[in-house]
Amino acid sequence: MxxxxxxxxxxxxxxxxxxxxxxxxxxxxxxxxxxxxxxxxxxLDWDFLTSLPSRRASKAGIMTAWVGTLWILVLTTLIALPLGVAAGVYLEEYGKKGRWANFLEINIANLAGVPSIIYGLLGLEIFVRQMRLGSSLLAGALTLSLLILPIIIVTTREAIKAVPRSIRDGSYALGASKWQTVWNQVLPASFGSILTGIILALSRAVGETAPLIVIGALAYVPFTPSSPLDEFTVLPIQIFNWTSRPQEAFLTNAAAAIIVLLLLTFLLNGIAVYLRNRQQRKVKW
Amino acid sequence: MSKKHNKLEAKNLNAYYGDFHALKNINIAMDEKNVTAFIGPSGCGKSTFLRTLNRMNDYIEGFRVEGDILLDGRDIYAKDVRVDELRKEVGMVFQKPNPFPKSIFENVVYGLKIQGIKKKSILEEAAEQSLRQAALWEEVKDKLDKSALALSGGQQQRLCIARALAISPSVLLMDEPASALDPISTAKIEELIYELKNDYTIVIVTHNMQQAGRVSDYTAFFYMGELVEYNKTKSMFTSPKNERTQNYITGRFG
Amino acid sequence: MNQLDIELNRIKTKLMEMWDLVEYQLQAGREAMLTANKELAEQVVKRDRKVNQFDIKIDRMCENFLALYTPVAVDLRLVLAILKINSNLERIGDTVEGVAHFVAKLDAPFNLDLLEQTKVVHMYDEAEKMFANCRVAFINNDTDLAKQVIKHDKTLNKIYRKSDKIMTQYMTAKPDMIAEALAILSIIKKIERVGDQVTNIAEEIIFYRDAKVVKHKSDKKKKKKEQ
CATH class of the missing domain: 1.20.5 (Single alpha-helices involved in coiled-coils or other helix-helix interfaces)
Structure with missing residues (x-):
């Protein structure tokens, strides 16, 4: 050979x-x-989606769980998006490069790697106890926001960095201020990438269980939350709860809830992929 | 011909990037409504000098300037000068066409919009006028709402020129405006420069000696951060005074 | 129109101005010769300085054009042709000045009989006609006309060749007129030179339009025949 x-x-x-x-x-x-x-x-049928939880497996539904998950999703987005994007813009566009900036940068990268249970403990101390929010949706959303904030900051910075210098130069040369340049050129040009990052971060948050358990989210909530200060449950906790029951029927319930949870995360990831593709098609520098 | 006055003037100008002395004691006076070409090998400081003329280097860390640059006799690095006001007076066109990823119309009126002008009729009029000045109107008048990125490279560059003209500056800085374009587009840009010369003071950086010869009235040769020779382009190209200039323009450098 | 064409046109216009001036000099020289008008002759001599200024100016313009615009192909040939046409025009101007010098020294008008016999006036007319045709050929880019101009030069050469004999006869017959006869002979020589210079110009026109070199063609033919 x-x-x-x-x-x-x-x-x-x-x-x-x-x-x-x-x-x-x-x-x-x-x-x-x-x-x-x-x-x-x-x-998996309509009743399952619209029923409240019950001690009897055949009657139990996931209404409170998925409504809770949606609440968490919306609240977390509202809290984390402006904070994360603003922080990313500041660090990338305004912050002076120096030792302090390096220190911040390393710490943000580190935060992204901190185990989620630690965030749960942080949330428990600050939001639940110090701020007396109790085991409410708001406390949960704030905790999850903390969890995904580093990811959003890092994605925002990467997205902003990918906007070519020439676009900024073009804007500055026409007399635009820094803020005008960021707002009119840099953010629109990088928004697709930022959104992609945020959605991926949210789809991670949706699946988080540990921090929410730590701050005291309940498994059994017999009503759908109607304000951010209500108590709540989310899909992962419901699933976790059901799988720990001895009855066979509850395991079936858990499997059905998992399908719903998976569909939700797939949907979010799908949107992210779609946005990224559209972004790539649209922008060729 | 009436006597032209000094539009732009540099007096004992020194510039530094950190420890690097990028411009060494530059003294030059450029007449209004003339084309001045900056030539010289890469890294000779010509682009740096061009970018000090509208303070584009302000954002570069460690960059600092000593000496004066006078626009109509006023020091543009004085404390009371606002950079955005300066850039309305001194427009700039870059080496690579850099249209914003927006519609053609939005590109042209961007400078006006950030000044707070919102009235549609004013914006439309300004857009048409500057696109005509940039010899692009006929090509794009039916697709003003289409993306600027769909235009050809040459058209994009003319769009960038139109965009710069829309805020009615009196000086136009061009940093190798045709180096990324094909010969036909280059010729169009050069044509445009002749036209614009009637209304604007133009400073152009170019690596293309023939281009400097074709478009400019005056030529400045930079080498290692120094202004070696500054003269009428005719004189410079037929009988340069300095030997380094001669070696450079005849392609015998080094 | 692009800048290169604008510049080329400026040079062409300048050249045409010079051409007109030289044509005027030719006509004035003829007039002065026929009427023995010393004053006119002196004006011709003086005006030649203007022709020389044109020569320098056009040279300078061509130099600048070459340096600034680096022309190629037809543009390059045009500039090269203009450079040579320019120097030929300048020499025609000098030749006419030479004729005028002779006229200025005259005490009385030339003997009409002598003028008639040597056909010098006819020769002068032919030269002027060639010169005018050549100008038309240049303006219209008419290479056929340019070729005719070249052929036309033979008429002048014929008259020139015969003039020696006529002059010898004349001078032997009238020894008291030798000075005048010699002057006319010199003028004939000069007009013959004008013919050659116009021919050169016509050759440059063909070179510029068709990129063909027609000068020195007869030399080559002769060589071939000899071989």
Whole structure:
């Protein structure tokens, strides 16, 4: 066998190995999804979505859980979006480059890596106890905002950095101030990327359970929350709760709730992918 | 011909990027309604000097200027001069066409809009006038609401010129405005420069010696941060006084 | 019109002004010769300085144009042609000045009989006609007319070749008129030179329009025949 034939064989072997590795992950995920769907699909109907939780598995629904999740989603967006984008813009456009900026930068990157349970403890101390918000939606949203803030800041900075210098120069040269340049040129040009980052961060927040449990979100809430200060539950907690029950029927309920939760995250990720693609198509510098 | 007055003047101008001495004691006076070309090898300071003329270097960290730059006799680095006011007077066109990712119309009226002008009729009139001045009106009049990024490179550059003209400056700085364009587009830009010369004082940085010869009335040769020679383009191209100028324009440099 | 064309037109216009001036000089020279008008002759001599100024000016314009616009192809050939036409025009101007010098020294008008015999007036007319045609050829870019001008030069050469003989006869017959005869002979020589210079100009016109070199063609032919 010549050297080049050997090389080609090695190449082929690696390809096969690569395909194998790729499939391991996909197959496991597929098995899991199929299992869940088979288990939960029969339980998933309109009643399930509109019923309040109950001690009897056949009567229990996820109304309070998904409404709670939506509340959390909206509140977290409203809190984290302006804060994160503003902080990102400040750090990228206004902040003087220096030791202080480096220090901030490293810490924000570190914050993004802090385990979510720690944020839960932080939220419990500050929002629930100090600010006396109790185990309310607002406290939960604030806690999750803290959790995703570093991600939003970092994405915003990256998105802003990707706006070419020439656009800023063009704006400055026409007599625009820094703020006018940021508001009229930089943010619109980078908004797609920023939004993508935010949605991905939110889809992470939607799946978070630990911090919300720590701040005292309840599993059993017999009413849908109607103000940010109400107590609440969310889908992951409901699922967690049901899976820990001994009865078989509750496991089926959990599977159905998982389908809903997965659909929600897939939807968010789908929107993010769509926005990113549109952004890439639209902008060619 | 009536005597033209000094539009732009630099007196004992020194500029630094941190420790690097980028411009060394520049003295130059540019007449109004003339085209002055800056030539010189890369890194000779010609672009730096151009960008000090509308203070585009202000945002660069560690950049500082000593000496005076006078626009109509007024020091543009004086404390009471507002940068945005200065840039309304001194427009700039860049090397790479840099239209904003917006419609053609929005591009042209951007400068006016940020001044707070909102009246549609004023904006439309200004847009048409500056697009005509930039010899682009006929090509784009039916698609003003289309994205500026869909235009060809040459059209984009003329759009950028129109955008600069819309805020009616008296000086137009051009940083290698045709270096990224094909020969036909380049010729169009050069044509435009002849036209604009009647109303504007134009300063153009170029690496293309022939372009400097074709478009400019005066040429300044920069080398290693110094202004080596400044003269009528005719004299410079037929009988340069300085040997370094001669070597550079004949392509025998180094 | 682009700037290059504008500049080229400026040079062309300047050249045409010079052309007109030289044409006027030619006519004035002829008039002075026929009428022995010393005053007119002196004016011709003086005016030649103006022709020389044109020469310098056009040279300078061409130099600037080449330096600033780096023309190629037809533009380049036009500038090269203009440079040469310019120096030929200047020399025609000098030649006419030479004729005028002779006239200025005259005490009396030339003997009409002599003028008639040597055909010098006819020759002068032919030269003027060539000169005028050449001008039309240049303005209209008419290479056919330019070729005719070149052919026309043979008429002048013929008259010139015969003039020697006529003069010898004349001078032997009338030894007291030798000075005058010599003057006319010199003038004939000068007009023949004008013919050559107009031919050169016509050749430049063909070069500029068709990018063909027509000068020195006869030399090559002769060489071929010899071989």
């Amino acid at each position: 010549t050297n080049s034939e050997l090389n080609r064989l090695k190449d082929k072997a690696f390809q096969v190995f690569g395909i194998f590795c790729t499939f391991i992950g996909l197959v496991v995920l597929a098995i899991f999804l199929i299992d869940i769907v088979v288990e939960g699909a029969k339980r």
